[in-house]
Amino acid sequence: MIVAKADLIISPVETKADRAAFVDLAYRLNATDPAWVPPLRMEALELVTPGKNPFFDHADVELFLARRGDSVVGRISAHIDHLAIAQPAEQGMGPGTGNWGLLEAEDEDIARALIARAEDWLRGKGMNRVLAPLSMSIWEEPGQLTKGFDHAPTVMMGHQPQRYQRYIEALAYTPAKVLKTYELDIVKPFPPLIERIVQSGEKNAKIRIRGVDKSKFDQEAALILHILNDAWSDNWGFVPFTDREIAYAGKKFKPIVREDLIMIAEYEGAPVAFMMTLPDLNEVLKPMGGKLFPFGWVKLLAWLRKPRVRTMRVPLMGVIKQYQSSRLASQLAFMMIEFIRRNAVSRYGATRGEIGWILDDNQGMNAIAEAIDSHVNKEYTIYQKAL
Structure with missing residues (x-):
């Protein structure tokens, strides 16, 4: 269905050209933001393409474009994740909860019209609440993004203009949860x-901290995801990974996985915790402007x-439920952080670490981050609204 508002026309993405226009808009609207990191266009396109992104296997997704005449002036996605609505409501998702995201708009009127269109689509699908973006x-x-607009995001983190925060809050959206990232100087000892x-x-002879074995990549990835699904299963917003998503993520991140930057903690011979650390790929991607050719691929291969x-x-870490809220959990976390810190400085020349995201009410992880003298450098707010 096409919705027109004065000279603004909002319509679903239907063609290959529409999908390309959906992706391209972000590059145009964010081109003057010095902190924005252009993703590789092939990856940005893959994200919104059914059959390529396994998210579409368990979600209903509609993409919308806003046009004025021949110009694309805005975009938004609306989606219902069936794995998310199957989760307990007290964990943040649950029945009746839909989402929108990937908002880009030239001005507030366009943003309002796009969000309204996404809300209408969600209502039409029986949703009575929205969590976004x-x-x-x-x-x-x-x-x-609601704090930390002045510097670039690290790998796998987003960056949105501050004006979008005003647009969202003006539409009666209220914070549901704040996600924090912590920055720390990793050159100095803890x-x-x-x-x-x-x-x-x-x-302690019962404790062993080891790096992952990349020659057994699939087994190690499955082990980490097993720990993650156990450790995070009661967390706000948790949605389990599917087998296809595990394989997809493994293929996507294998090139930047380093055996000495991802640690698995064993206690009495059993794996009980992990910590994943990634070198910040955004540092090499930013100058490329989203393009691998003609010369970007050479620089990327050399960097890899x-x-x-x-x-x-550090995007992910987890300790199995059996040991959560124990002294052992904190000790294992500090040990993995320290082992990774040593390797990051001595082998990769790193000087700065970023941990997160961490839920604002995750007392254990926030306490660990504060104990190593890190400080909050960015905050991302997930908003909610009754439909």
């Missing part, structure tokens, strides 16, 4: 108390062979 899964780029905790763990970065990002 999610672009598109909770595991991809959740939330609207505080003495943390060093003593790590040293104690190194002397021997990454040298300023920043390392």
